[in-house]
Amino acid sequence: DAGVIQSPRHEVTEMGQEVTLRCKPISGHNSLFWYRQTMMRGLELLIYFNNNVPIDDSGMPEDRFSAKMPNASFSTLKIQPSEPRDSAVYFCASRTNLGQETQYFGPGTRLLVL
């Protein structure tokens, strides 16, 4: 099993540019989570999907952030326009729906907005 796959692993962009982060969950997992990790705020849940449907997006910072899950094997997190304060590591995680199962994390995307 390849685990959760995220791309790109590193992204450097300039303020105002659009950034798209990608995630491929583990095959067979029904739930997908996007987290952001910063020194100041730690690990924060941004949004999660269940069976491709967004369930809770209360953690999404503002309208500049959007996430989609067009099918069970792919999700994107988009920031448009990006700002320096968006610089962080963004993690994707997935799990099954069989009770409270473990979330498996991807390696993360390190984003730097200049």
Add this chain to the structure above:
Amino acid sequence: AQSVTQPDIHITVSEGASLELRCNYSYGATPYLFWYVQSPGQGLQLLLKYFSGDTLVQGIKGFEAEFKRSQSSFNLRKPSVHWSDAAEYFCAVGAAAGNMLTFGGGTRLMVKP
């Protein structure tokens, strides 16, 4: 609402010494509890989890954790630390019927030779 507190931001131990990382949670029902480890530049890897049953759970890499309901704690322990254990450790709590995990702020472990 559930919450997790990891009181120690940084801990330094000597290689070979024992380790205990503290985790206190707040949750109104029976919690599901997890410990994850994050090595520099890496994602989070599950060390162990508690759902029910025996309150002392064994995990990977020689770690164990004990659930103490009366103290709302789920402390992580290892009898003898190795230099490769240097990393950041996160405690998390989840609701029995829900999807979401709430993470603590993390404890960064440094290991002295």
